[in-house]
Amino acid sequence: MKLSKRTLFKLKNKNKKLKPNKYKKLKREALRGNIKGTVERPRLSVYRSNEHIYAQIIDDTNSRTLLACSTLDRSIKLSLSTGRTCDASRLMGEKLAELSLKKNVTKIVFDRGPYLYHGRIKALADGARAAGLQF
Structure with a gap:
């Protein structure tokens, strides 16, 4: 609906x-x-809880998750004290962009979900842009 x-x-x-x-x-x-993700431009979907933030890069035509990242990942969690800050989101966006560039995904469509483009969601997007993803 x-x-x-x-x-x-x-x-x-x-x-x-x-x-x-x-x-x-x-x-x-x-x-x-x-917003639809394709093979050429997959969708970056974001979920934000009170404690952590999660992101997936999804190809909607094949209904497949290409890669996922969160503040619970070991490489990110060790460098942060908490997952609820904008710094954690920015770092996660950079890590997600690094992983996607290894899989030859450079252009994406950003799906913010029901969240406003503000705070942690914006920090994640800025981190991903800074690391080389194109929205």
């Missing part, structure tokens, strides 16, 4: 029975309709 942004906000404001998780799912599906 794809809804416009205006419809989503109306649902959130008018219908008090709409739970936050349901609203988040509707918002993510509305954004996902515009």
